[in-house]
Amino acid sequence: ENGQREDSLIQNDLSESFEEEVRAFLGDEEKLHLFDDLTKVNPVTTMTVLKCLQARYRANLFYTNAGCSLVALNPFQPISCLYSPELMREYHVALCPQDLKPHIFAVAEQTYRNVQKQMDPVNQSIIVSGESGAGKTWTSRCLMKFYASVAASVISPEGNQTVERIEKRVLDSNPVMEAFGNACTLRNNNSSRFGKYIQLQLDRFHHLTGASIQTFLLEKTRVAYQAPNERNFHIFYQITKGATAEERLEWNLPEGAEYRWLPNSERNLEEDSFEVTRGAMFHLGIDGAMQSNIFKVSRDT
Numbered sequence: 001e002n003g004q005r006e007d008s009l010i011q012n013d014l015s016e017s018f019e020e021e022v023r024a025f026l027g028d029e030e031k032l033h034l035f036d037d038l039t040k041v042n043p044v045t046t047m048t049v050l051k052c053l054q055a056r057y058r059a060n061l062f063y064t065n066a067g068c069s070l071v072a073l074n075p076f077q078p079i080s081c082l083y084s085p086e087l088m089r090e091y092h093v094a095l096c097p098q099d100l101k102p103h104i105f106a107v108a109e110q111t112y113r114n115v116q117k118q119m120d121p122v123n124q125s126i127i128v129s130g131e132s133g134a135g136k137t138w139t140s141r142c143l144m145k146f147y148a149s150v151a152a153s154v155i156s157p158e159g160n161q162t163v164e165r166i167e168k169r170v171l172d173s174n175p176v177m178e179a180f181g182n183a184c185t186l187r188n189n190n191s192s193r194f195g196k197y198i199q200l201q202l203d204r205f206h207h208l209t210g211a212s213i214q215t216f217l218l219e220k221t222r223v224a225y226q227a228p229n230e231r232n233f234h235i236f237y238q239i240t241k242g243a244t245a246e247e248r249l250e251w252n253l254p255e256g257a258e259y260r261w262l263p264n265s266e267r268n269l270e271e272d273s274f275e276v277t278r279g280a281m282f283h284l285g286i287d288g289a290m291q292s293n294i295f296k297v298s299r300d301t
């Protein structure tokens with residue numbers, strides 16, 4: 001009995017001293033935002049980790065390392081200097097990108113270098129995960145922009161046109177995928193209703209030569225059913241709002257008509273731009289006639 005009592009006294013002492021450590025750590029408020037790697041947080045508790053991330057968010061520091069993973073916080077506002085071509089270059093030419101501030105470009109560059117150095121596994125993968133609205137689609141776009149820029153081919157004597165097209169095509173896949181696969185939900189105006197596996201292919205000089213995208217788990221039910229205050233896929237709103245008078249006639253879409261399957265169409269979103277989708281489809285090699293067929297099919301579904 002005595003032994004047991006001593007054990008529980010020691011336990012109490014330990015948990016009290018642990019709580020004291022947590023309090024001391026959190027008490028040093030001025031320093032919380034300085035933890036740029038969550039593995040340095042001690043003691044590690046949900047509270048200490050979240051408080052550090054909160055302090056960093058308040059200090060406009062949206063990226064934090066967690067060992068070899070990166071935690072990205074959604075700033076919910078445009079932070080242009082965080083994604084400038086200059087910053088991209090800074091990470092690309094850095095002696096050791098991991099020594100710079102935590103950033104998605106550091107992950108992108110490190111992965112690129114692993115491919116260059118033929119590190120095992122030679123094919124590198126980046127997993128972007130998080131809850132709805134966390135910024136996965138945004139992050140994937142950043143990664144693709146980064147590779148389209150740093151893995152861009154050198155100018156060949158015959159001209160750079162083909163290659164330029166490849167890079168542009170890789171980037172233009174995003175607006176097309178999003179128009180047909182994303183919808184406005186309560187959590188995210190541009191919520192992806194599918195998963196995707198994007199493969200960027202490099203030649204032996206580590207220049208972009210192509211890309212393939214596999215999609216999975218597309219929520220097709222959204223076409224026929226939307227929760228209150230949510231919307232159908234962007235493309236339908238783009239067509240009904242952006243078609244020309246001629247196209248309206250051809251596609252049987254009278255101006256101002258209302259559709260039961262297009263709820264909340266009075267909301268005008270940034271994502272409603274038909275022009276952007278069409279421009280991207282052109283660059284992907286889908287010409288006007290084929291586009292028209294696709295939009296007719298979209299109307300019929």
Ligand SMILES: Nc1ncnc2c1ncn2[C@@H]1O[C@H](COP(=O)(O)OP(=O)(O)OP(=O)(O)O)[C@@H](O)[C@H]1O
Nearest residue numbers: 074076077132133134135136137138188190191192
């Ligand atoms: N780094 C960032 N800088 C500025 N805005 C951002 C950033 N990350 C995300 N956002 C904003 O948050 C919105 C939601 O992000 P995003 O669409 O990437 O979420 P998601 O994780 O893909 O969500 P879902 O699972 O619903 O598809 C974006 O449309 C954008 O407005």
Ligand SMILES: [Mg+2]
Nearest residue numbers: 136137191192
């Ligand atoms: Mg998404």
